[in-house]
Amino acid sequence: MLFYRAAVDLSRSTLNYVAGLIRRHRKTIKSPWRRLNPGQQALLVLVHLRKGETLTEIAAGFGIGVATAWRYIREAIALLAHRSPRLDQALRAAKRAGYPYLVLDGTLIPIDRVAADRPFCSGKHKQHGMNIQVLATPDGTPLWTSGSLPGSVHDLKAARIWGIPRRLKAAGLITLADKGYVGAGEHVRVPYKGRDKPTSQKSANSAHAKLRSPGERANAQLKTWRILRKLRCCPLLTGQLVKAILVLQLRESR
Template identity: 40%
Template sequence: MVDVPRELVQYVSRLLAAERRTRGTRTGARALTCFRQALMVLVWFRKGEDVALLGAGFGISRATAYRYLAEGITVLTTQAEDLHTALRRVADDGWSHVILDGKLFDCDRLTETTLSVKGETIDAWYSGKHRDFGANIQAVARPDGLPIWTSPAMPGHLHDLTCAQTLGVTAALNWAATELDLPTLADSGYEGAGQGIKTPVKQNTDGSRLAPDNRFYNRLLRSLRWQGERGFAILIGRWRTLRHTTASPRRIGDIVTAALHLTVNIQVVREE
């Protein structure tokens, strides 16, 4: 039993069936039907079960379970919109702005190293800010908190602004502000991100109090941004596997994107 709508299982099943037709898979050649494979994928997302134990529960080997799971993630990821399309849709729906936020998704420790800005050898996937290993994921959300797009995974040692610039997120948001009249609200970690990306005014270095207009601006920004920053909480609260993954951290971006697509489809099912 898994507490997701049956319509969602059927939707994922149809995606898997289309994938099998594309690959030319013969009828009866797979250990699981499309429906049961979809169910296995959703159990993993919803409960974060160990893949080997999950495979045993469905009567398949560990290797087959990993292969079926990877296939399920892939078919879901390919359904996701690119950022420009998602921004156009938000503007067409009449929303006034979007929210930009980043999060470190927890993963196991890796041996991959890189050089810091000071030239020192550091763990590529270790975040000094969070004091944990993980992948940095950027997300753009509607004002009501529902994410519309999530990014590929970036090494955890990188800051949010660096990730957003490297992935072209800031450039897309600058375009949206100019062409779609769709500004972006973000926290102070994105200061200097460019036109249309609104960040708080930082405190004075001498410790003096901000001017009244700057304090009011920050208060207004917080009041508009807080709900949009629920986006990651919506995903993690619904899909337990996002709380910690033993998969390659470079795959975390695909896993989060797949989880977002599932979340959006649950919203559609409920509205219908």
């Protein structure tokens, strides 16, 4: 195997933040000596998430075994995901910030599955994946991400499973969404459907799209972490992984 120097486009403060979480966790559990110190473990985790390198590649680069690399990554992801905001917390923060509206959008995280795994297949995207719901501010900053559901689950059903319409109503927040959320309730505003719409409805749809489109950048920001371009781990870990990346993305965008 050949080795070469490389870089990862993340800030030193993000590295220090992850290293601090790992250091405190090791102290709490009274962890014995490990091959990598907290800073090295944090760098390993960030490289894996940001660049999407395989466990074999990253383990060789850091001089550890594949199983050890996997344990280090899983440990850090759990620590980060635990700090991801809950839905009620995100809605309270949005209300305090005075946002005129939020943007709700679903995204599919592709997974490495075979054609027989029908529950994971999204008919809309024509590929296997996991459904993640994302709430964002009007400028596209992600506020909250849901757990994961099979890709075959419709966005409206996923939103109801996670209680999004009910909690938006309770918080009194208006949210813009695409036509996949028709029927989500009065606090989730969607475009008009149908052909030969009157001019007023076409104008309303155009304005709706202009307001919603910046908010949909949230999904693109999360997927700058290349690990989300195609997962090769257990699909059930997708939600926790996305929550961990949300915490890192918010740190980077400060």
